[in-house]
Amino acid sequence: MNAIATIALLASAMLAGCxxxxxxxxxxxxxxxxxxxxxxxIDPLRRGVPIDAEATPPAMARVENFDRVRPVNYEKQPxxxxxxxxxxxxxxxxxxxxxxxxQSNAQTFHAPPVSPAHYATRDGTILEEISPRxxxxxxxxxxxxxxxxxxxxxxxxxxxxxxxxxxR
Amino acid sequence: xxxxxxxTMTGRMRGWIAPFWTTLWRPSxxxxxxxxxxxxxxxxxxxxxxxxxAMEATNTEAFCTSxxxxxxxxxxxxxxxxxxxxxxxxxxxCSDCHVPHNWTDKIARKMQxxxxxxxxxxxxxxxxxxxxxxxxxxxxxxxxxxKANDSLECRNCHQYDSMDLxxxxxxxxxxxxxxxxTGEKTCIDCHKGIAHQxxxxxxxxxx
Numbered sequence: 001m002n003a004i005a006t007i008a009l010l011a012s013a014m015l016a017g018c019x020x021x022x023x024x025x026x027x028x029x030x031x032x033x034x035x036x037x038x039x040x041x042i043d044p045l046r047r048g049v050p051i052d053a054e055a056t057p058p059a060m061a062r063v064e065n066f067d068r069v070r071p072v073n074y075e076k077q078p079x080x081x082x083x084x085x086x087x088x089x090x091x092x093x094x095x096x097x098x099x100x101x102x103q104s105n106a107q108t109f110h111a112p113p114v115s116p117a118h119y120a121t122r123d124g125t126i127l128e129e130i131s132p133r134x135x136x137x138x139x140x141x142x143x144x145x146x147x148x149x150x151x152x153x154x155x156x157x158x159x160x161x162x163x164x165x166x167x168r
Numbered sequence: 169x170x171x172x173x174x175x176t177m178t179g180r181m182r183g184w185i186a187p188f189w190t191t192l193w194r195p196s197x198x199x200x201x202x203x204x205x206x207x208x209x210x211x212x213x214x215x216x217x218x219x220x221x222a223m224e225a226t227n228t229e230a231f232c233t234s235x236x237x238x239x240x241x242x243x244x245x246x247x248x249x250x251x252x253x254x255x256x257x258x259x260x261x262c263s264d265c266h267v268p269h270n271w272t273d274k275i276a277r278k279m280q281x282x283x284x285x286x287x288x289x290x291x292x293x294x295x296x297x298x299x300x301x302x303x304x305x306x307x308x309x310x311x312x313x314x315k316a317n318d319s320l321e322c323r324n325c326h327q328y329d330s331m332d333l334x335x336x337x338x339x340x341x342x343x344x345x346x347x348x349x350t351g352e353k354t355c356i357d358c359h360k361g362i363a364h365q366x367x368x369x370x371x372x373x374x375x
Contacts, residue, residue, distance in 0.1 A: 087250060
């Protein structure tokens with residue numbers, strides 16, 4: 001009788017041990033950028049989490065909402081949007097961006113107006129309203145978040161790529 | 169001819185109403201004054217309460233979205249906006265913005281809504297296409313209403329005096345100070361389409 005009880009106790013303890021061993025350890029994706037030079041690192045989107053494991057995504061990034069114009073990183077770069085645009089309607093029916101950023105309203109709302117080039121069609125006709133090919137602002141202009149880049153980037157921007165004092 | 173017919177009709181009506189009229193104005197024979205006064209008082213509370221409860225029931229989200237015109241169009245759009253889902257968990261339901269809170273104005277709006285019942289019965293916007301065709305007109309009614317009452321339904325929650333401008337985005341603070349603070353503009357002038365998709369806005373001032 002005693003022996004049977006001992007065996008049962010042992011078995012249950014072993015089973016419990018097995019359960020603990022098989023418990024999955026969550027793979028937390030690193031929030032810092034990962035350098036992808038290593039040959040086994042082929043998918044930076046997974047941030048180093050093995051392909052057969054479920055990654056716990058990093059916290060959602062927040063949109064920067066400072067209203068300070070950011071410097072551009074290269075010539076002709078579409079300036080980034082320095083404010084949040086949550087629920088701004090940019091549809092076939094209406095364009096919220098142009099409420100403030102049209103040439104005629106920019107002064108009223110203290111907003112930088114879109115460049116005159118945005119009023120020109122492909123064949124150079126200047127329109128009264130924004131040209132249809134420039135209508136969907138967020139095709140080129142985007143908000144910036146505080147998210148860490150997926151992969152480390154060594155690009156240093158406009159100021160360093162053009163040597164100081166060089167005639168262009 | 170018509171005059172005589174009306175006269176006979178009113179004569180017949182008088183003959184029918186007269187007994188009720190005399191009963192109504194004769195002192196009560198069976199009920200005491202106390203019973204009639206108290207009974208009238210209690211019945212008044214019950215009916216008044218019942219009336220207001222029924223009216224409040226037509227102000228709930230469940231009532232508004234019980235017809236597919238609202239549920240499939242405007243309510244579906246509301247769900248993506250900050251007035252439905254936000255960090256602090258406060259929700260503005262349909263009636264918070266579309267029905268005045270003040271009692272007399274509420275009754276006036278509810279009487280207007282009888283036209284919406286008509287629309288529901290005869291299916292004036294019972295398909296998505298019909299709704300989209302009429303969307304501009306419907307939106308214009310709401311803009312006009314909010315413009316006329318100085319965006320009262322917005323201001324029931326959002327008061328300029330209670331806004332901490334330092335906690336707003338710089339551009340919002342600046343524009344609110346310039347136009348809302350001076351009373352030059354009212355909320356709806358700039359905040360159209362805050363809770364629903366906008367109709368074709370060509371030629372409609374938005375700021």
